[in-house]
Amino acid sequence: MAQILLCEDDKLIARIIGKILDNQKHQIKIVSNGTEAIEELKKDHYDLVITDMIMPGFSGLDVVRFIRRQLRSRCPILLMSGLSDKEFIRKAKKVGTTDFISKPVNIDILKRKVAHLISYSEEIEI
Template sequence: MARILVVDDEIGIRELLSEILYDEGHTVELAENAAQARAARLRSRPDLVLLDIWMPDTDGVSLLKEWGSQGLLDMPVIMMSGHATVDTAVEATRIGAVDFLEKPITLQKLLKTIAAGLARPVVTSSLVAAARQPDQRTELTQPLTTTPMPGAPEPVAETNNSLLGSISLDQPLRDARDEFERIYFEYHLGRESHSMTRVSEKTGLERTHLYRKLKQLGIDSSRKKNTST
């Protein structure tokens, strides 16, 4: 499961791509222009970006150059356009895009290109990215466990860590992911008293996508009634 940022000024394209990617198990963030894309990129690095070339404020190629010059192009970017020329596609690839999709985009081509993009390592041309994102990189270098001082109380594990330990790592990735997502959503449903509005805000999923995901996982989203007498 990957976090994918979709940048396109056409609402129909954004909704179509988000539906497809959600159904494939990805987490999707949408941006309708370069300003929203910049804000999303600064909040956290996506695993992959689908970036439209022709946008009203700043075109996709200019945004790609901007990210490259700032050391923020440390994720695979796939350009999209229905009117781009070969020269434009070549320029985008030269700047740092990993591939190019021509609209209308077929489902098979979309999924194949995304899978290839996620599997392809991306190396930035600058060390600025490391300086701009110390939190993400230093977290990976922190020890997972610490040895307490003699006589010190045992560290308290995060809530529900024991539940995550029940997931078998010998099963296929998709099945393990479904188990994790089931635990994840049941946790938030219980914590928010089955308020779909609050669960939607906590998980970052739109309500329609949240309902679909819960149904897919076989989770009852209705409020639990007290049946005790």
């Protein structure tokens, strides 16, 4: 069972993804913007962060930068976005995103990516 932070400003999407991950026996904390994500990351440890790219306040890339630069964490980060051109993905990887998933999110792909990133998280903690 992994502890996952989900940062998504669309309440319906957050509820659906949260339910899917909860059904897989993960502990899910849902926040609705980058500012809340950063505050939560200061308080608690997460095995995986899933964040939307475009949100009010801090963007998904701002959250990634905070995790990598301020917390100096190697926690896996899955970035979700409707932007999926190669230049954007390259930029996201450059700032420290571990993986990327396009919106609308395919549930089977999400489950596979989460399972892979959770196993990666367990490896880096050893």
